[in-house]
Amino acid sequence: MTEPTTVALLSGGIDSATAAGIALEAGQKVIGLSFDYGQRHRKELQAAKTLAKYLKLEEHLIIKINLSSWGGSSLTDPSQEIPTKGIQKNIIPNTYVPGRNTIFVAIGLSLAEARGATRIALGINAMDYSGYPDCRPDYLDAYQELANLSNKVGRDGKGIELWAPLLHWEKTKIFREALRLKIPIKKTWSCYQGEPKACGECDSCRIRDQALEEIGRVDLCSRSIL
Numbered sequence: 001m002t003e004p005t006t007v008a009l010l011s012g013g014i015d016s017a018t019a020a021g022i023a024l025e026a027g028q029k030v031i032g033l034s035f036d037y038g039q040r041h042r043k044e045l046q047a048a049k050t051l052a053k054y055l056k057l058e059e060h061l062i063i064k065i066n067l068s069s070w071g072g073s074s075l076t077d078p079s080q081e082i083p084t085k086g087i088q089k090n091i092i093p094n095t096y097v098p099g100r101n102t103i104f105v106a107i108g109l110s111l112a113e114a115r116g117a118t119r120i121a122l123g124i125n126a127m128d129y130s131g132y133p134d135c136r137p138d139y140l141d142a143y144q145e146l147a148n149l150s151n152k153v154g155r156d157g158k159g160i161e162l163w164a165p166l167l168h169w170e171k172t173k174i175f176r177e178a179l180r181l182k183i184p185i186k187k188t189w190s191c192y193q194g195e196p197k198a199c200g201e202c203d204s205c206r207i208r209d210q211a212l213e214e215i216g217r218v219d220l221c222s223r224s225i226l
Helices: 014-025 043-054 100-115 137-150 171-180 203-214
Strands: 005-009 029-036 059-064 119-121 161-163
Touching: 005 014, 005 100, 014 029, 014 119, 014 171, 029 043, 029 100, 043 059, 100 119, 100 137, 137 161, 171 203
Parallel strands: 005 029, 005 119, 029 059, 119 161
Antiparallel strands: none
């Protein structure tokens, strides 16, 4: 029998690394897929490369797509300021990148079908980013329906699963799972800024640090990450 294969969308952050680690523990062969999409810094791509090597992934591809050509997000347009006042309920922050997950998953489906993978591991988490439209359960469910119709394997009744194991997890649970799986948390990068050290002020750093403080791992908080 062919060894089951998963394509893991690897951002360089803790969520996608943990999802990839869960797939590996389950006996899956994992192919890492990252994107150089015109983001404002290279730190997350450097982290993705490091994680792919550490996790001994089958292969790791980095695809270039320049979403900064039209901007629309503080992550792709340096003229927009990264928010640092904390997450506001019912407001989609300007760190949302228009169409990012939709494009990434579409490319992941192409790679998965070409490589014979049965699923795509996504690190999306609805608990943290409820304001992001492409990190919600209804988005994932609808995309799964489209995925099943969009390719040969889906039409043959062997559709590629869009697998988001962390979708409903609290951030503290994600970090505990990462520690159990021995994910090198210090090698991950979550900060929206690209400075030598994480800023500790952006939404992503705030979420990370709060969760780590709650589980008693202040040593892994954002400002201690190189």
